[in-house]
Amino acid sequence: MIQMYHVSKTFEREIHALEDINLHIKKGELLFIVGPSGAGKTTLLRLLYRDLLPTSGQILVNGKNVARLKDSAVSHLRRSMGVIFQDFKLLKDRTVQENLIFVARVLGLSGSETRRRVGQVLKMLGLTSKANFYPQRLSGGEQQRVAIARALMSDPLILLADEPTGNLDFELGLEVMRLFKEINTRGTTIVAATHDDRLASQMGWRAIHLKEGRVVERSA
Amino acid sequence: MKSLEGLLREGLRGLGRSGWGGVASVGTIAAAFLIMGIFLLLSQNLGLVLTQWKEQVQVTVFLEEGLSMDQIAYLKKKISAEMAVKSLSYTSKEEALASFKGELKGQESLLEGLGENPLPASFQLKVQERYQSPEAIKRLVISLKRLEGVEDVLYGQEWVERLNTTVRLLRLMGLSVGLILTAASILIVANTIRFSVHARAEEVEIMRLVGATKTYIRAPFLIEGLLQGLIGAILSLFLLFLIYKGVLWQLRFSPAQIYGLGVGRFLDPPSLVLTLGAGAAVGGLGSLISVSRLLRI
Numbered sequence: 001m002i003q004m005y006h007v008s009k010t011f012e013r014e015i016h017a018l019e020d021i022n023l024h025i026k027k028g029e030l031l032f033i034v035g036p037s038g039a040g041k042t043t044l045l046r047l048l049y050r051d052l053l054p055t056s057g058q059i060l061v062n063g064k065n066v067a068r069l070k071d072s073a074v075s076h077l078r079r080s081m082g083v084i085f086q087d088f089k090l091l092k093d094r095t096v097q098e099n100l101i102f103v104a105r106v107l108g109l110s111g112s113e114t115r116r117r118v119g120q121v122l123k124m125l126g127l128t129s130k131a132n133f134y135p136q137r138l139s140g141g142e143q144q145r146v147a148i149a150r151a152l153m154s155d156p157l158i159l160l161a162d163e164p165t166g167n168l169d170f171e172l173g174l175e176v177m178r179l180f181k182e183i184n185t186r187g188t189t190i191v192a193a194t195h196d197d198r199l200a201s202q203m204g205w206r207a208i209h210l211k212e213g214r215v216v217e218r219s220a
Numbered sequence: 221m222k223s224l225e226g227l228l229r230e231g232l233r234g235l236g237r238s239g240w241g242g243v244a245s246v247g248t249i250a251a252a253f254l255i256m257g258i259f260l261l262l263s264q265n266l267g268l269v270l271t272q273w274k275e276q277v278q279v280t281v282f283l284e285e286g287l288s289m290d291q292i293a294y295l296k297k298k299i300s301a302e303m304a305v306k307s308l309s310y311t312s313k314e315e316a317l318a319s320f321k322g323e324l325k326g327q328e329s330l331l332e333g334l335g336e337n338p339l340p341a342s343f344q345l346k347v348q349e350r351y352q353s354p355e356a357i358k359r360l361v362i363s364l365k366r367l368e369g370v371e372d373v374l375y376g377q378e379w380v381e382r383l384n385t386t387v388r389l390l391r392l393m394g395l396s397v398g399l400i401l402t403a404a405s406i407l408i409v410a411n412t413i414r415f416s417v418h419a420r421a422e423e424v425e426i427m428r429l430v431g432a433t434k435t436y437i438r439a440p441f442l443i444e445g446l447l448q449g450l451i452g453a454i455l456s457l458f459l460l461f462l463i464y465k466g467v468l469w470q471l472r473f474s475p476a477q478i479y480g481l482g483v484g485r486f487l488d489p490p491s492l493v494l495t496l497g498a499g500a501a502v503g504g505l506g507s508l509i510s511v512s513r514l515l516r517i
Binding site for chain 2: 102
């Protein structure tokens, strides 16, 4: 599903965010990318949804070289993915439901499809009673779940999560992980970046460890 | 894909949100187009006068005193033979006096002391269109003056030329001032749209990352710019019409007089449509500058 060959990413002024990353993720797999902040986790994810282009190396997603995609194909690629951002990126002036509808519009869902899908993801994440709340009125855990709900709107093949438990205590973090497990059993490939070693080892999923832009350890 | 109605609604909402920036955009476009419109209107109306005058380009040939009928008939034949002459009519001394009296209406007594009729007989010539250039008319006048029995030749070409130059100058001025202001308008729209894009940066970012197409992201801003241009153009036409009415009123022309002169016509429908189209184009272009710089996939 995802292949990275000798991928490096250098930002301006010779900052090497990633160096010589080789990574293969199979369809339906669940993978942790573990590392301290600044290790290059976010950069790696951004390369996958083509928010960034690699300085060198090849990235294949679903058999396509992401660096060579036309604009329209980039849109298409991103629709096949759900992305959960570290800072959630929820629209503050819109309710939970409106945040989801906003994505449905972009995806071009019809009115009835939108209602069905919004109802589905709200239920799945236990947010039905919060549908008309504005994000600020929600707790960190609830906002996290809204972010996940939004990422699931497109029923994605791949779910990319950047620090999905970063703002949560350990228990809530485990709950999110159980949710990921559930999503994963429906066939969605999941790549989750975390700084939390403990969480990664507790779940017993495959993990790669990043440090200063390099893979330092592979587990399971 | 969004519906046209949805796009328009978003464009309008964007315009509403743009506040003073939007006012500045619409205002400069209106000012630019108003100035161009004034020049256009002036040159269009003067152009109309010009066409009328051109149709009437007349050369008057005054005859010497005491020519015989035969001599006059011979002259008529000679003049008709000139390539440049379209048609000619003869006015005798008596006819000239009668028409002069008619013009003096009620003050005929002024003529009483004159005794003998001082007015000369004359031919009025109409000139073929392709001979209406200043050089051709001058050549005609010179050859007419050489004819035996011709006292003098008068022609109104100088006025036509002067007016022609004025019209050309007006167009040039309108165009150059207009172009400068249009360029300024485009930049101001670009700037307003830049603020709009920044104000909606979060939404745009999310749209991008969940897979919106380039068109989907850009269209609302393009429509917003287009609407600014269109509203500016409409405003300019409205102001131009008010100014035009005001000027006519100031001149106290009666409609009959105005139409008699061939002036006092507002912009013709093609010019109106062109103005609106140009307004939309200016707004769209300004918006496109910002959108293509700021909104990437």
